[in-house]
Amino acid sequence: MKVDSNVSSDIDYFKVLDAVSTPIMLHRAGNIIYGNAAFQKMVGFATPQEMLSAPYYEIGYGEWHDILRRRGDARMQDEKPVPVYEFRLNTRDGRECWVELTASKIMLGEYPTIFCSFVDLTDRKRAEIAQRNLRQLLAEIIDRDPVATFVVDAQHRVTHWNRAMAILTRSPPEEMVGTDAQWKAFYPGPRDTMADMLLRQPSLQEMAAHYPDATIRVSEVDPEAFEGERLVTLIARDEQRWLFFTAAVLRDSEGNIFGAVEKIQDVTDKRIALESLREHQTQLQKLVDERTAELAEANARLQEDINRREAAELELRRRNVELLLLNAKISQAQNQLMQAEKLASIGQLAAGVAHEINNPIGYVQSNLGTLDKYLGSLFRLLAAYESHAAAVLAAGESGELADLCAQIDINYLREDIPLLISESREGVARVSKIVQDLKDFSRADSAQEWQMADVHQCIDSAINIATNEIKYKADVIREYGDLPKIECIPMQLNQVFLNLLVNAAQAIGDKRGLIAIRTGANDAEQVWLEFEDNGQGMSEEVKSKAFDPFFTTKPVGKGTGLGLSMSYGIIQKHGGNISFDSTPGVGTIFRITLPVAQPKDTKEVDHRP
Structure with a gap:
């Protein structure tokens, strides 16, 4: 509660007014001396101090500013102006507000004071x-x-x-x-x-x-x-x-x-026009009836001829459609066969290269092991010689031997030679692993038949084969679950995984990205795999054609457009499902589900993807 200092003696009176929800204001000598909380809120005064510093008539909007002042002055002089009237408030926030003012003159202590109460009429107005x-x-x-x-x-x-x-x-x-x-x-x-x-x-x-x-x-x-x-x-x-x-x-x-x-x-003109139209319709109907009889016979003959022509044309179209479908199937089969033969040739070549590399790698690995043993023996012999070095030095014949030891830095050789042997054996092991992955990927040394295989091993082989395509563009994250071995044709699954990995790497732009591989089992009868990248993603048009044969977004000579189509066929042949979700600018995720065991009627040797 805030009142003018001249009326502080009537504090109890104002406490009562503060509890009233009706906006109430008192003014004297041109200024507001009191306003309860409802009045302050209605006008929009930010603080009581702002309210008490304002002349009472400033609450009138526009011309009401002067009207309020004149009526207030007249009431103070006991001229009895209109006690109740409506006017628009001059609110601080500019909102429109109409009120009904009831004003009367009272004595507050020794001072005549104008008592004003307000009723908000804005909604009614x-x-x-x-x-x-x-x-x-x-x-x-x-x-x-x-x-x-x-x-x-x-x-x-x-x-x-x-x-x-x-x-x-x-x-x-x-x-x-x-x-x-x-x-x-x-x-x-x-x-x-x-x-x-x-x-x-x-x-x-x-x-x-x-x-x-x-x-x-x-x-x-x-x-x-x-x-x-x-x-x-x-x-x-x-x-x-x-x-x-x-x-x-x-x-x-x-x-x-x-x-x-x-x-x-x-509607007079409409009625006249309608009557005229009816007359013309009657005349026209008569002419139509005459012509109809003449045309009926001609139409019958013409219809017979049309029916014969339509039947012949329909048969011609049917045969043409059959030929087009057959030609498309032949073309697709030829391209898939060429791709399969190319992949088989590459697989055989990779298996042959792996076999040829494997033999000399075996020699090197065996020789490094033998060399390691020989060096061990030599170091033991050298240690024995050193144990007698004191006697030789005492005989006064140490000059030449000491110079030779210093020249070859025998202590450094003892430390470095085992490290060199260890690094060489590690390099040979890495080459052997790459060779093994090539053999596993091609499977040229085993028949293309259904067998129990480790899916994780197939994925790892595909990653190693695609390392050169991936290592400069993305980091590979493996999130493998606990999977049983599944019945499959490993070489065909290797081809699917390789296609997905290469596509993921090629979808990543200049900024280094991520390729996440996740696996898990829905139950004892089915496993799932996910290949996710944060590359450029696919548009709706590309997504609708992703599995179509020969569809590719790569430049001419960079892709055949058969990768995803063949992958789809391989997964379908394995009784599984492959789907994907892609958002432009976010990335793509492929999800594959495969059965753990195959029905008996699908276990046939088939070299085609």
């Missing part, structure tokens, strides 16, 4: 403005409607008579609006229009009885609306016109009828 605008909009819509329209209220008085209605009836709105004389435009004496009838909520039979010379029906749009067409004499024009009229009741938000609207369209 907005509703009144909205209702007024809606009425104006409705009147504008009706008046601008090109269809002749008039509206009556519940007392049958005309509230709207638009320009189109004035033109049609030659009765201006000034003569009709506010009266119940709408009948004068259509009848020589008082008679209900359709809008007037609707205010009584008639049945269809009652409406039809009121218009015996018209076709009356219920509107398809509104079951409470009626429409009809009849020949009417327009009184002001002294002319008969065919009019199509529709009328509907108007209800308020509570469902009460407060009026009716009627629309009238002059």
Whole structure:
């Protein structure tokens, strides 16, 4: 609570006002001396200090600024101005706010003071403005409607008579609006229009009885609306016109009828045109009947000829489609066979190279082992010689021997030679591993038949074969689960894994990426594998064609477009499933599921992928 220092003695009084939810303000000598929290919030004062430093009349918006000041001064002089009135507040945040002010003069201690209470009228004001605008909009819509329209209220008085209605009836709105004389435009004496009838909520039979010379029906749009067409004499024009009229009741938000609207369209020209059209249709129908009889026989002969031609053309198309499909299958089979033969030749060549390398590697490995043993013996002999070095030195013959030991640095050789042998044996072991991976990948030394194989070993072999493609572009992360051996053709699975690894590496851009390989088992009968990269991903168009034969996004000469197609066929042949999800700019993940055991009818030797 914040009050002016001159009224601090009335502190208890202001405590009571602070608890009131109604906005209350007191002013004296032109300034606000008190405002409760509700008043401060309503006007938007940031602090009580800001409120107490403001003249009271500044809460009035625009011209209300001076009106408040004049009325406040007059009330202080006991001139008794209007005690209750509405005005717009000058809120600090600029929002629109209308209030009702009740003001009176009171004595606070020894000082005359103006007591003001406020009621927020903003919602009511907005509703009144909205209702007024809606009425104006409705009147504008009706008046601008090109269809002749008039509206009556519940007392049958005309509230709207638009320009189109004035033109049609030659009765201006000034003569009709506010009266119940709408009948004068259509009848020589008082008679209900359709809008007037609707205010009584008639049945269809009652409406039809009121218009015996018209076709009356219920509107398809509104079951409470009626429409009809009849020949009417327009009184002001002294002319008969065919009019199509529709009328509907108007209800308020509570469902009460407060009026009716009627629309009238002059369809005279349409009726004349329709009659003329009917005459022409009759003449035309006669000519058509004559021609139809002449054409019927010719059409029958022509149809027979068309049927023969269509049958021949259909057969020709069927044979052409069969030839195209057969040609496509042959072309696909030829390309797959060429690819399979190429892969088989590469596999045989790799197996041969591996075999040829394996023999000399064996010699080197064996010789390194023997050399290691020989050097061990030599070092033991050298140690024995050194044990007698003191006797030789005592005999005075040490000069030449000492110089030779210093020259060859015998101690360094003892340390370095075992390291050299160890590094050489490690290098030979790595070459042997690469050779073994080549043999495992090609499987040229075993028949291409179903066998139990370790999937992880197949993946590792493919990684080693693709090392040159991967090592400069990505790091490979292995997240292997616990997998049983599965029944498969290892060489074919090796080919699938190699395709996925090479594609993943080629999808990674200039920035070094990651290739993650995950495995796991859904149950004892099925295993799953995932190959994920963070490369450039695929667009929707590429994804829809990824498994199509000969489809590739690589430059000419860089790919055949058969890698994923063959991989799909291999996985399908193994009774598994291969799918993928790819997002441009994020990467691609391929998921493969394979059965642990194969049905008996699939265990056939097959060299084709």
